[in-house]
Amino acid sequence: MESQSITVEREQLLEWYRQIVLIRLFEERSLELYHEKKIGGVYLHLYNGQEATGVGAVSALQPQDHVITAYRDHGIAIAKGVDPKYVMAEMFGKKTGTSGGKGGSMHIASAEHRMWGGYAIVGGHLPIAAGIAIKARYLHLDEVTLCFVGDGASNNGYFHEALNLSAVWNLPVIWLIENNMYGMGTAVERASGQVELHKRAVGYGMEDGGRIDGMDVTVVNDTVKHARDFVIKNGPILIESMTYRYEGHGVSDKIFKERAQEMAKWRDRDPIEVLTGHLEQMFGEDIQAELQRIRLNVEHEVHEAVEYAEQSPAPTYEDLLRNVYVE
Amino acid sequence: MAERNMSMRDALRIALHEEMERDDTVFVMGEEVAYWHGTHKVTREFINEYGESRVKDTPISEMAIAGAAVGAAMAGLRPVAEIMTINFAFLAFDAIINHAAKIRYMFDGQFKVPMVVRSATGWGMQATASHSQTPEPIFAHFPGVYVGCPSNARDAKGMLKAAIRDDNPVLFTEVIALYPKPSPVPDDPDFIIPIGKSDLKREGDHVTLVAYGRGVEWALQAADQLEKDGVRAEVVDMRWLRPLDMSLVFESFKKTNRCVVVEESLPHFSFGSEIAAQIQEQMFDYMDAPIKRVSALDVPLPFAHDIELMALPNAQKVVDAVKEIL
Numbered sequence A: 001m002e003s004q005s006i007t008v009e010r011e012q013l014l015e016w017y018r019q020i021v022l023i024r025l026f027e028e029r030s031l032e033l034y035h036e037k038k039i040g041g042v043y044l045h046l047y048n049g050q051e052a053t054g055v056g057a058v059s060a061l062q063p064q065d066h067v068i069t070a071y072r073d074h075g076i077a078i079a080k081g082v083d084p085k086y087v088m089a090e091m092f093g094k095k096t097g098t099s100g101g102k103g104g105s106m107h108i109a110s111a112e113h114r115m116w117g118g119y120a121i122v123g124g125h126l127p128i129a130a131g132i133a134i135k136a137r138y139l140h141l142d143e144v145t146l147c148f149v150g151d152g153a154s155n156n157g158y159f160h161e162a163l164n165l166s167a168v169w170n171l172p173v174i175w176l177i178e179n180n181m182y183g184m185g186t187a188v189e190r191a192s193g194q195v196e197l198h199k200r201a202v203g204y205g206m207e208d209g210g211r212i213d214g215m216d217v218t219v220v221n222d223t224v225k226h227a228r229d230f231v232i233k234n235g236p237i238l239i240e241s242m243t244y245r246y247e248g249h250g251v252s253d254k255i256f257k258e259r260a261q262e263m264a265k266w267r268d269r270d271p272i273e274v275l276t277g278h279l280e281q282m283f284g285e286d287i288q289a290e291l292q293r294i295r296l297n298v299e300h301e302v303h304e305a306v307e308y309a310e311q312s313p314a315p316t317y318e319d320l321l322r323n324v325y326v327e
Numbered sequence B: 001m002a003e004r005n006m007s008m009r010d011a012l013r014i015a016l017h018e019e020m021e022r023d024d025t026v027f028v029m030g031e032e033v034a035y036w037h038g039t040h041k042v043t044r045e046f047i048n049e050y051g052e053s054r055v056k057d058t059p060i061s062e063m064a065i066a067g068a069a070v071g072a073a074m075a076g077l078r079p080v081a082e083i084m085t086i087n088f089a090f091l092a093f094d095a096i097i098n099h100a101a102k103i104r105y106m107f108d109g110q111f112k113v114p115m116v117v118r119s120a121t122g123w124g125m126q127a128t129a130s131h132s133q134t135p136e137p138i139f140a141h142f143p144g145v146y147v148g149c150p151s152n153a154r155d156a157k158g159m160l161k162a163a164i165r166d167d168n169p170v171l172f173t174e175v176i177a178l179y180p181k182p183s184p185v186p187d188d189p190d191f192i193i194p195i196g197k198s199d200l201k202r203e204g205d206h207v208t209l210v211a212y213g214r215g216v217e218w219a220l221q222a223a224d225q226l227e228k229d230g231v232r233a234e235v236v237d238m239r240w241l242r243p244l245d246m247s248l249v250f251e252s253f254k255k256t257n258r259c260v261v262v263e264e265s266l267p268h269f270s271f272g273s274e275i276a277a278q279i280q281e282q283m284f285d286y287m288d289a290p291i292k293r294v295s296a297l298d299v300p301l302p303f304a305h306d307i308e309l310m311a312l313p314n315a316q317k318v319v320d321a322v323k324e325i326l
Helices: A010-035 A051-058 A074-079 A084-091 A125-138 A157-168 A197-203 A217-234 A256-267 A271-283 A287-311 A317-321 B008-022 B046-050 B062-075 B086-090 B093-100 B136-140 B153-165 B214-228 B247-256 B271-282 B305-311 B315-325
Strands: A066-069 A115-118 A145-150 A173-179 A207-213 A237-242 B003-007 B026-030 B055-057 B078-085 B116-121 B146-148 B170-175 B182-186 B199-202 B207-211 B233-237 B240-242 B259-262 B292-294
Touching (some): A010 A051, A010 A074, A010 A084, A010 A217, A010 A287, A051 A074, A051 A173, A051 A217, A051 A271, A074 A084, A074 A115, A125 A157, A125 A173, A125 B062, A197 A207, A197 A237, A217 A237, A217 A271, B008 B026, B008 B046, B008 B182, B026 B062, B046 B055, B062 B078, B062 B086, B062 B093, B078 B086, B086 B116, B136 B146, B136 B271, B146 B153, B153 B170, B153 B182, B199 B214, B207 B214, B214 B233, B233 B247, B247 B259, B259 B315, B271 B292
Parallel strands (some): A145 A173, B026 B055, B207 B233, B207 B259
Antiparallel strands (some): B003 B182, B146 B240, B199 B233
16 A cells, blocks of 8 residues: 555645545535435445545546446446436435336446446356456457446355456456455455455466555556556456445444444545645645535535435336336 | 258258358357267267367366356357256256346346357166256246257257247257157258247147157157057147147147156156146146156166166156046
8 A cells, every 4th residue: 555646636636635535525514414324224334434445446547447446336326427426316206216226325327327236146147247347358348347346246156156257368457456344244254265355366367456445546547547557458367455435344243333443444545534634735825715615515415415316216017027127 | 942861960060150250249058068079979070170269178167168158158159068968957957047047137137148058868777867867847947048959850950049049048959869860851041940830740639748858759659659559649848838838738638638748857846747736727627637647756866777777757657647637
């Protein structure tokens, strides 16, 4: 985790700030709405704490590139440009949601944004990422697939088979492990023989993209930008982004609060704080007025998203039966 | 158009070949499909004709074979993924059922998954317990995927082409014992047998025999034997377990009022269970006898050929079952 000197334009930094704060407030509001029983179900996997990894990585891509992730997906979808109001409507189980209310929190996708979805079987989306990348090679397209991988997924068979296949076929996939230290409640060192997960690249003859500071959006963005160039030319890369989730695995997690001390340490490296630090260093304290303006706009946007979701209609019996098959 | 007598293996090979000629997005992937020319030789010489980009040998990675086919199909290609035998498809079960079958619904129609998983099925060759299964009904349990299994070369060509051209995921199983068996197959490159269309394989009016895959062969042999005793059996080949086309079965049952289901699969929660349930639900007033099922015995398959054969259905067992309900 070496700090690098990265030059970024002011507008880019402010856009990252907007996205990170948007995801943060969106997730915090979602948790409240879950407790208010506006968001139903038993699954709500929140992304707050990890925003710098998602925003930094997705913003390193070109518009034609593909993104796929697991069930902790709201933030990734928003980073890929999906309007938060459709994401919120999906979590409410409304007809106007990204998946018509049939996917819920764990299955946010938007074909037009090339956001191929959140997937709820750990590791299940990894070979799908490889498959999407087959098309790029098959048709000689300048497209990469960015696949977010939880540290927990790195221990199941899908990880092994998908990464190996991507290496054998030189597929343009950026495998980005979001190491938030826990697979559900089990710490990485209790689950993985090799705790530096990026080193598994060696076993596949794949480029080892190293371990990076996943709390600093500039670092993640810079790493993934270089990775994009690399995979187009050479084939896959495995990167491990060190990050932390501020909430539990999901809303059913009763033990994460026992890690308060550890959490406090990570909160010192909070993605918003880190980015604000960069901004103040570059543009002085005056930037605060701009950040405040952005934050107000984002608060408004989240409020609007919730309003939209509340007012949207529920799916119907016809919707229940629709889209099982292409008719 | 002309027809030629050929084995089911050749019919499948020609069907696949024609579809690859017709559509550049169709490609094959799987274990040993390229330089081994396919474990069952269905992709013989494909590698020489189409090269590695369209004939892809994979590592022994069933989860990734099926899962990557899902991704490639979602992205716009038409993968035909070969899982060497259906027994290995259990390793790919999650990719086929939780992903291929559900993605369209889960994301409310944003994606389609036009993939085919081809897999060899069947038993009776001393392949032992983990290599001797016909679990098509398990896969057919789930909405979102189609499941088909041809009973002869002609059907194999028309059904495989339909599967490749369809925009939904299809599990297409091929009975190993039927690969060498010949029947007349149309030359027409657009010869299609639509998905979910059952077929009357023999007319009769005393009893309806319902089967798929290799069960059709036993049913037809049984019908020959029964005819000698003056019993005319009608044979319906379901061809597809999903969608399940019951129209010919119901039509036939109205006439015969008796039914025996013949299946190579196990009896518990089976193809036969479903057919019998649907007949009693819809055709109760026409029933003159219980629906009989001729299935494999409810044991894993042993190695020793003598007792292996005892576990399998055959034509005589079908004849005996018919005689019980006449």
